[in-house]
Amino acid sequence: MEFKETTHGDSTIIELSGKLDASTTPEIEEKLTKMIQEGKKYLILDLGGVTYFASSALKMLLFIIRQIQKLDGGLVVCALTKEARSILSVTGFLPHFKLTSTSAEALKLLDS
16 A cells, blocks of 8 residues: 655645555554644545545545544545445445546635
């Protein structure tokens, strides 16, 4: 699993690539939690490079969004694969996330 972080003003884009499964999500969750604790409360998760999206990834996303909401921040998920979108849809969690096709669209959404 690759984790690339880029800052744009108050927002941080995190590009993930590889498999989001039970062996990789704890590390990603830890990194994101640390970022939030350091004051980064506007996050964009670019999942375009994610090749596998397990239920543990859903759990991690829900945990992160709850942390950000406590700080009145924002989380946008972009470039969601068909597989990940299907998992979010089937579980009923799709409406709980702000979704965009690109990180540029996500930045505009967080700025508004």
